[in-house]
Each structure stands twice: as C-alpha cells, then as structure tokens.
Amino acid sequence: MTPGKAGSVRLIDAPQPNASAGQVLLRTSKIGICGTDLEIIQGEYGEAPLGSEYLIFGHECLATVEDAPNNSAGVRKGDLVVPTVRRPDSCLNCQSGESDMCLTGQYKEHGIKGLHGFCSEYSLSDLNYLVPVPAELSDVAVLLEPASVAEKGVFQSFKIQERMMWKPTKALVLGTGPVGLLTVLLLKLRGLDVTAVATRPKDSLKARTVEKIGGTYVNANDQPITSLGKFDLIMEETGVASLAAEAQGLLNNNGVLCLLGIYRPNLATQDIGHSYDDIVLGNKITFGSVNANKRYFLSGIQDFRIIQQKFPGVLNSMFTRRVGPSDYSQAYNPTKDDIKSVIDFDLP
Numbered sequence: 001m002t003p004g005k006a007g008s009v010r011l012i013d014a015p016q017p018n019a020s021a022g023q024v025l026l027r028t029s030k031i032g033i034c035g036t037d038l039e040i041i042q043g044e045y046g047e048a049p050l051g052s053e054y055l056i057f058g059h060e061c062l063a064t065v066e067d068a069p070n071n072s073a074g075v076r077k078g079d080l081v082v083p084t085v086r087r088p089d090s091c092l093n094c095q096s097g098e099s100d101m102c103l104t105g106q107y108k109e110h111g112i113k114g115l116h117g118f119c120s121e122y123s124l125s126d127l128n129y130l131v132p133v134p135a136e137l138s139d140v141a142v143l144l145e146p147a148s149v150a151e152k153g154v155f156q157s158f159k160i161q162e163r164m165m166w167k168p169t170k171a172l173v174l175g176t177g178p179v180g181l182l183t184v185l186l187l188k189l190r191g192l193d194v195t196a197v198a199t200r201p202k203d204s205l206k207a208r209t210v211e212k213i214g215g216t217y218v219n220a221n222d223q224p225i226t227s228l229g230k231f232d233l234i235m236e237e238t239g240v241a242s243l244a245a246e247a248q249g250l251l252n253n254n255g256v257l258c259l260l261g262i263y264r265p266n267l268a269t270q271d272i273g274h275s276y277d278d279i280v281l282g283n284k285i286t287f288g289s290v291n292a293n294k295r296y297f298l299s300g301i302q303d304f305r306i307i308q309q310k311f312p313g314v315l316n317s318m319f320t321r322r323v324g325p326s327d328y329s330q331a332y333n334p335t336k337d338d339i340k341s342v343i344d345f346d347l348p
C-alpha cells in the first residue's frame with residue numbers, strides 16, 4: 001500500500017529482492033494480520049522504505065530460509081524461521097540488543113516503518129534477527145510475534161516486582177484479541193488465577209477459549225469490571241483509555257498494571273488526586289510495554305512447547321481465517337469474532 005493513503009492496499013508484482021552481505025532471502029509461508037496492519041491500511045500509520053513509493057505489509061511471519069551467506073549464526077538454507085520485526089538504530093539500547101527499548105524512535109520495523117514486510121513470496125531480513133522454529137511448532141509459529149509482545153509485558157511485570165516480596169495470585173487481562181488470549185495462556189502457565197474481560201458474548205470463540213485455558217471470562221456488557229474485586233497483576237490490551245484508568249483502581253496493594261494498548265486522545269475528567277493517593281498508599285505501579293526483542297521470541301518458543309502439551313489445540317483454534325494471497329482482502333476485513341487471520345502462501 002501507499003502509506004498515508006487509506007484504501008490503497010493492492011496486490012502487485014514486485015521485483016524479487018537480492019540479499020546483500022549479512023542478509024538472508026526468505027520464502028514466506030504464513031503471514032498473520034493484526035490491528036497495526038489495519039491501521040496502516042486506514043492510512044493512520046506506516047512508512048515506506050527510502051526510495052519506494054509503496055510499503056509491503058506483513059510483520060507477523062513464518063518463513064523458510066531460501067538463501068543464506070556463509071555465517072557464524074548457524075543460519076542455513078531450508079531453516080524454518082520467524083524474523084523479528086524491529087531493526088536497531090545507533091542508540092545505547094538498540095546497540096545492546098534491546099531495540100524494543102529504543103531511546104530515539106529512529107528504529108525501523110519490517111512491514112510498518114521504513115522496511116518492507118514479509119507479505120510477499122520472497123523477502124529479506126538481517127540474519128541476526130531470525131528465530132529458529134522447531135518443526136513441531138510449524139503450524140502455530142506464525143503466532144510467535146504477537147506472543148513475543150505478551151512475553152515482554154509479563155516478563156517486565158514480574159521483573160519490576162522484584163522490588164519487593166511479591167506472590168501474585170489473581171490476574172486480570174483486559175481484551176481478548178490474540179495478544180490478550182496469549183497473555184491469558186502465559187499467566188496460566190505461571191499458575192495465576194486469571195480473569196479475562198471483553199465485550200463478546202459468553203458463547204463466543206474468544207470467551208470459550210479463555211474458559212478452555214482455565215480462565216474466567218467476563219462480558220463487560222453484562223458486568224462492570226469494578227464488580228470483579230482486586231487483582232495483583234493487570235494487563236490492559238484494549239487500548240481504551242477510560243478502561244485503563246479504571247483498571248488502576250482495581251489493583252491490590254503492591255500491584256502492577258501493564259499497559260499494552262495504543263490509546264487515543266481522551267479528555268476525560270477524573271479525580272486524579274484520589275488516583276495518585278491510591279498509587280502512593282498501595283505502592284502501586286503502572287507502566288507501558290511495546291514491541292519485543294529477540295529474547296522474548298525465544299521465550300515464546302519455549303512457552304509454545306509447554307502450551308501445546310498443557311492446552312493442546314488452543315493455539316490452532318485461534319486461526320479463524322486462512323486465505324491465499326489472491327484473497328488478501330478477506331484477511332484484512334476481520335469480523336469481531338475473528339481472532340487471527342492468516343495469509344497462507346501455500347494457497348493460491
């Protein structure tokens with residue numbers, strides 16, 4: 001599509017890219033679609049590579065290495081991989097393997113900001129940003145990128161809480177999109193009692209998925225979140241600012257609220273004096289988390305192995321739409337009950 005131009009998404013014949021030193025040529029197998037793609041389509045976001053008038057989408061990817069230079073990273077032709085999304089700039093964090101903690105905002109992101117994505121038969125990636133995928137996870141590994149976002153949020157929450165003795169028991173997840181459901185899974189693996197809140201009915205696939213994992217699903221249209229009691233850990237993934245503000249009041253003493261949404265301007269009036277007092281008197285923390293570096297993709301692989309054993313079929317059930325590249329427009333028009341749409345390059 002042409003970034004900034006709503007509705008300019010189209011199928012084109014692009015030249016096959018050539019890998020230069022340090023790069024690999026990837027043959028795409030599957031591409032997952034997420035809210036960021038839809039925002040780029042609406043013209044709200046996205047930046048083409050320098051010198052290109054279009055941006056190729058696709059940052060959630062599973063691919064096979066088609067061609068790799070001799071390298072010490074152990075990347076070989078035929079490897080099944082997930083490429084990470086963000087590429088570093090020269091800042092301290094980026095140069096320390098933490099491009100997700102970039103200080104300047106000058107990073108690039110495949111399929112989003114300044115680099116073509118992977119939603120084409122062939123694409124390029126720096127060979128140092130590939131995550132090897134074991135064959136037994138090949139059918140679910142396209143979920144690894146959204147899982148890495150959940151991994152980072154959960155890891156950072158627990159890391160921050162090393163500031164004290166902390167034994168969380170109750171967690172709340174706001175939002176049951178792919179990242180929300182993956183967060184419920186990660187928190188169940190850590191032994192927490194998890195409640196997930198969204199606005200779909202109790203018999204929806206999202207609600208049933210939460211219950212299948214052993215969580216409690218609440219439809220916010222039936223029950224206000226203020227009636228749910230208090231929580232040690234809250235993961236806010238809806239991007240609804242008023243809900244994020246409300247969630248802070250649901251924290252137990254010493255609790256932590258992790259914000260993972262993208263929030264719109266909202267000039268709500270609220271009693272911020274009471275809100276800050278609550279934070280101080282309860283030693284509470286609210287923090288933000290975005291993107292994920294390679295470390296979180298690797299922990300995602302480990303957790304996927306455990307999830308496949310403990311909750312067989314759950315990751316697979318999240319794929320609600322699978323189309324070939326020629327039917328791409330269906331993938332970019334999800335319904336409210338879709339969880340994850342995938343463009344499968346093995347289909348026409």
Ligand SMILES: [Zn+2]
Nearest residue numbers: 091094102103
């Ligand atoms: Zn940086």
